Amino acid sequence: MKRIKKRKKGEAGKAWIFLLPSLTGVTVFVLLPFMDVIRRSFYEAMSGKFVGMDNYKLVFHNEAFLLAVKNTGRFLITCIPLLMIISLILSLLLYNQRKYGGYFKTSFLFPMAIPVASMVLLWRLYFHENGLLNVLLAHMGKEKIDFMNTDHAFWVLIFTYLWKNTGYDMILWLTGLNGIPVILYEAASVDGAGTWAKFRYITLPRLRTSVYIIGILSFVNSFKVFREAYLISGDYPQESIYMLQHLFNNWFVSLDIQKMCAAAVLCIFLFVIIMLVFKKLDMEED
Template identity: 45%
Template sequence: MMKRAIREKLRPAARRQAQTGLMLAAPVFLGSGIFFLLPFCLMLRYSLTFGIGGFRFVGLRNYREVLESPAFQLAAVNTVRFLAVGLPLIMALGLLLALLLRQKLPGAGLLRRVLLLPMVLPVASIVMLVQILFAGPGILNGLLEQWGLFPRQWLNGPESFWVLVGLYVWKNCGYNVVLFLAGLNMIPEELYQTAELDGAGPWAKFRFITLPLLIPSLFFGFIFSIVNSFKVYREAFLLGGEYPAQSIYLLQHFSNNNFRNLNYQRLSVAAILLFSVIFLLVGLLLWAQRKTET
């Protein structure tokens, strides 16, 4: 009887808490529905129809046309190549710098500030600096000519891909360093001291202590690196315009050009395919993280 009385007293309080939670979350749900879910449904409808109004249903014909488009294939290959090169590079460099900064070497504080500086700089100023360095009559080509070497088309040839990768790593590496440093500081120092007493070397401590306990930070760093890699379109657009060198023509260029041409069907298909790729990447990362935890 006492338990039943306690439950009856707790039910109104729990109901009020649930109602309060729903009221607080209602603006978020409403905003997400209006600004995200509804546009996504409209985009899905456009991808399956034909014409500006999108009244005629054509099934998967738009998807087939986009997948067979040479422009889309070039953009997809360049995007996958950028991810395959940029993500491992920024993760490895961020982890290496975080490990070095944790050693409290001379000048570590200054290095932290230098790494965070690109994150607060405007994109236009960064691109202006890149153009001064890598443009046709830029500083780098001037040095090559002085050394008796041929100048290169850093922003209009195959080399532009590596310029864009370097710009992406330089601009976003500081965030990963801060994230990894926070994860390293959470690891108890006693674990390293115990491992030293057992005769473990630096590689053994990194492999069996640092790396396993740093997996959550590595996971979030990888997620944010993926998101930032798709934001690199801003730099690519400012460097090369709407139709840049073929090596840096990305999926975002393809979507932007179709938007300017009012081809909403191809734009919707490209956006859904891009969303699917990001969704699969994040899903695989979540699956891998759960596997490592178990």
């Protein structure tokens, strides 16, 4: 027993040695700066005077912050369920597709290889006031739609997110599906189970871990859509796609440090709560 304990301690020590460079980098470049952000959120940026919760009150009464939170929340609630459902359906369709499966997987992953700047040019080509879609509408005898300067911009952003991330999530679903033993489906077929019964009682329960992982990754990737919105519409886009990323970018440019620090702390706090909720739901399902 003593030898086993010594061996485990030695292995743990080696693991910490290998982790030390990464932990040092994360501490120096992430944790310590964020601790300073928390400290600054309670002080005035210029005078350094302690103001307590005044910066947080200022943020909560800021119309731009409230609009950005509303739009970001609406975007997350809309795009993440759509992405997970669409990618799951596609993965189920491709699961048993042997002949052309590789071709379709590659085609769905292709959007991830396109540079953001090139993709923005593509969207302008389609969704501009004089773009291809409006030319098509004009030929059909309908009025033109200014997609990027009306509420339609929100759905263009949703489409952009789905188009770029569906293939990525589809591959993750396929990984989970490939981990399900085929013998379970064969046994269910022998017992007379149909397609829906197999999906409900075999596939879904076995994909619980995948649901949690894909949900977290989809949530994180949803914040990367800011690049497309920024390159298409600039610092101040149409109201429906004014996100938290736009707000922080504008506050950073104007060096509004105290509001930016307070809002960052609030967003990180909200992010931690969402992660805990995801984790709790995953544990309850298990």
